[in-house]
Amino acid sequence: MDYKDYYQALGVEKSATADEIKKAYRKLVRKYHPDVSKEPDADKRTKELNEAYGVLGDAEKRAAYDEVGSGQQAGQEFRPPPGWGGGYEAPSGDDSDFFADLFAHVGGRRGGAGGGAGFQMRGEDSHASISISLADAYNGASRTIVLRVPQRDAQGRATSTERTLNVTIPKGVTAGQQLRLGGQGQPGHGGAPAGDLYLEIEFAPDARYRLEGRDVYQTVPVTPWEAALGAQIDVVTPSGTVQVTVPEKSQTGRKLRLKGRGIPGASAGDLYLLLEVVLPLADTARARELYETMARELAFNPRQKMGA
């Protein structure tokens, strides 16, 4: 894992006060918020800012970060010192965030510090996201995630254990749904139960499909003659190849609805096919000849309604 300079991310000095850190975060998170920002990397920047503020905005976590981070440079490979537990859940294969790897256990320390004989406290709930493909939503899937769980040894030192969970993703999930794994959150203290782990479903970007709830949208290229004359075409959809009737006189943008072929569920979504007429290039003598014949014989003026 690489060391991340959270002070640099927020544009503040290491000596910044809590108020300065908060102001810097507020300013930057407004600038890069993906709902309003035009910056191409707004989503990534917002995640970085949230990660940085998650640590520097909390006095205890900031102190822990300063302790292990002294002498480190941003981007430098970082090895946690012995005795440092990892912290949080990270889908395997994804970039786990630095804070999650190192500092989420601080909450556990806080609970443990107050613990005398008989002290009991349920573990905190944890949250993470899990990225799946659209095919996973159609068919169900299983994913392996790795949790680095904070523990304390007999001397009270922070250690960690790594747990691997195989999680079953049910068929028919949609973006934003929360999957609760009981007892898989932060450990409890004094024999109290562990918290729960909540996994938020996210879909990995797929240029072929766009989603709106359970409805799936897919652009389907068609030839001019398929669009003009109508045709039966094979289309590869998330649920397999289907034969679709392209009605005659279709134009680019025509929407064909395949009822119930969206993401499955009690009320299954629909699959919408958006036709896109693609013109063949006039890159051979024969192709040019055919275009010239159409130009001559069709008397077609697409700008007629514009008064041309």
Added chain:
Amino acid sequence: MQTTYKPTTDALIGVLLDDVALTVEELARACAVEPEWVVQRVRTGILLDGANQDSGWRFTSVDLVRARRLRDIEITFDANDELAALVVDLSDEVRRLKARLSATGVD
């Protein structure tokens, strides 16, 4: 003494919150807030808009995501609950419209 985890070699089957919704206490715990925080926001219509005001409150995935966003905005910007709700509502609308544009092939 810390909790010992159960062995996790088998596949864990999570529960979708939309199948088994959360109680007030469970939502509060998931958001690291007091149950009263949740109760106040239901009573003012910020959460579970239009819900029965007395009892039987259950919270699904949408409510959990919304509650966590509300809490984050309140804490980060020292915002009151109504202002945080306005920000979340506007943000939801932006996301909905963006998803609509994207679905129809306009990015």
